[in-house]
Amino acid sequence: MTEEDIATASGLPVYTWRRRHGADFRARVPVINPRERLRLYDAAQATAYIKGAPIPASPADDAAHPDDLLSDKEAGVVLGIDATTVRAYATTGYLPPGTERHGRTWWTRRSITVRRDSPDQRHHSPGRQPGDLRDRAPRHRRDPRVTEVSALLLLGQVTTDEIAEHYQVGRRTAQRLLAAALTVSED
Template identity: 45%
Template sequence: MIPRGRPTLDIHEVAARAGVSVATWRRRHHQAFAAAVQPLPGSVRPLIYDAAQVDAHLAGEPLPPLPSGPHPGDLLTDSEAGAIAGVTASTVRADAVNGLMDRGTERHGRRWWTRAAAEARAGREAQYKGRTAGAKDLAPRIARTDPRIREVAAIAEAAEAGQAQPVTAAQLAERYGVSTRTAERLMAKADEARRTS
């Protein structure tokens, strides 16, 4: 979370403020810095720091405290916004893409949403009709029979009764516009359907 939209810095920007390269910063200064300045909550990859605290540390002054308590202007990650809105992080991202929530602000290579936007999202029902977590099917799914199987079975019965010529897989493939292998499968399923009926 970035409190009230305060300016923030990642480790590259911290090193630049100190006037050294990132490699030099990590080698000489980062250990003392990490002991004194905590990254902002929820920041991962990259870790980000409050600019005022970084400047105070670099100047050798006491760190100013971060604002406390929630504020509508706080910037939240997708996970934090989802926790407030009562949805998953992926739903927050999907809502932003589909225009159901504001697109957020990009900072340090990731998107952030205001607490106000997350709270507004909390009052709306989900727009997605996916499966409910833990749901179990009470009725078996209906297996749909390919109508071509019935036709091929009828042709085979007519051929056995001497009322029609037997057909080959190549003829069925041409008739249905499928591959020969698919026509062979249709013939096998038709034979199976005739045996079980």
């Protein structure tokens, strides 16, 4: 739970709850994720504090529950990858999209451990399949001017300058047209 969740459960606005109860709460209930910007607290401990009941012991790290929500950093530690890769996997479908809470995306420990323990399936995702038309080489298009230049070559000698003037192109383009026409006339 976040402090906003705890304040809502207490029936107070978050600023009032922080002013009246925040310091005492933080002194009695430890933060689950001390290195994160968004402070999270164990729901059982926070609920006990709200009810005025004795606060239970902190959950042990080795007693991880499958429904625990993990951030991208925590999921990355479990999977042995970077947090940015976790987010990329979620967008490509390699991981489930996760749930949005408190402006962040969270994944259940169950879904992360299932991904960690399953064989690699990244290459089984939909994408380009063998024989996909997008994988073929582009078709070579023949310039219609090449056939005209090859016809001029059959009539007689033609120069690059004449081709450039006739088609209103640069000298280099005229050279390319002439070279292509020579290869067509040889075939």
